[in-house]
Amino acid sequence: MEREFKVFAGNSNRPLAEKICKKLGIQLGECEIKRFSDGEIWVKYAENIRGDDVFLIQSTNTPSDNILELLIMIDAAKRSSAHKITAVIPYFGYARQDRKDQPRVSITAKLIANLITVAGADRVITMDLHASQVQGFFDIPFDHLYASAVFLKLPEIQNLKNLAVVSPDVGGIKLARAYAKRLNADLVVIDKRRPNQNVTEVINVIGNVNGKNVLLLDDIIDTAGTFSQAAELLKEKGALSIIGVCTHAVFSSNAVELLNNAPIDKLYVTDTIYNQKMNEVKNLEVISVDSIFSEAIRRTFLNESISSLFDTDKG
Secondary structure, X not given: OOOOEEEEXXXXXXXXXXXXXXXXXXXXXXXXXXXXXXXXXXXXXXXXXXXXXXXXXXXXXXXXXXXXXXXXXXXXXXXXXXXXXXXXXXXXXXXXXXXXXOOOOOOHHHHHHHHHHHHOOOEEEXXXXXXXXXXXXXXXXXXXXXXXXXXXXXXXXXXXXXXXXXXXXXXXXXXXXXHHHXXXXXXXXXXXXXXXXXXXXXXXXXXXXXXXXXEEEEEEEOOOHHHHHHXXXXXXXXXXXXXXEEEEEOOOOOHHHHHHHOOOOEEEEEOOOOOHHHHHOOXXXXXXXXXXXXXXXXXXXXXXXXXXXXXXXXX
């Protein structure tokens, strides 16, 4: 009997899951996810998955129920005799807690990696980790995709002249360098210090943006403090225009207000997170990553290389 693959989704981002399935030419699998009166999560696959390769699409953004849903879906698939289980996590939350940077704190990224592995996942596919070393926290195959594969194809970005690519912090230099190399642009870095969680103090701009069009990159916009302050500082330094690019639109706290007040001419984000707040941000355009994930799923099932889907980060 020929082995099949099926795609299922939790509740965190069904619109993206439906787009991915449309690209694959298949129907999104039927999976019942219910809650008892006390909030406990109950999962049942409404179709036979014995011997199939199962792909579970679920981002792990807030609330934490999204993580529990993913873990229970993995466990249910394992107990239903699925052949292989791949956790497709467009946005991998808790990746920022990747080290013990102060006493008596958890390395939560490692904890989440352990939970996913122990639950029964055979492989993980995700996009634009905040800390790429999180890949090493897993003892199962891990594929790290990059949204640059879709952003770099945008004519609005390809046609930018006199361009400077800006990383809002030192941690984003590698990604910014890759964009700068592809776009034949200057590389600029903002020196940032963070006295407390979600509190950012921008210090200095390393490089020249005077009289240039700026492409401001980040993997996550959470409270938008870093991004909005960076945009304001770049404008003060003489930037002609500022185009923002971000993979994961978390948009917590007063992020919408900060972004709307920041001197950003256009902001591109992806649909790795289903977030209604995106509709409230002016000059924002959502770029779908359905084509990248659908191709990654197809190649994974066929045991083909997917390295070409993430080599855009090289630089």
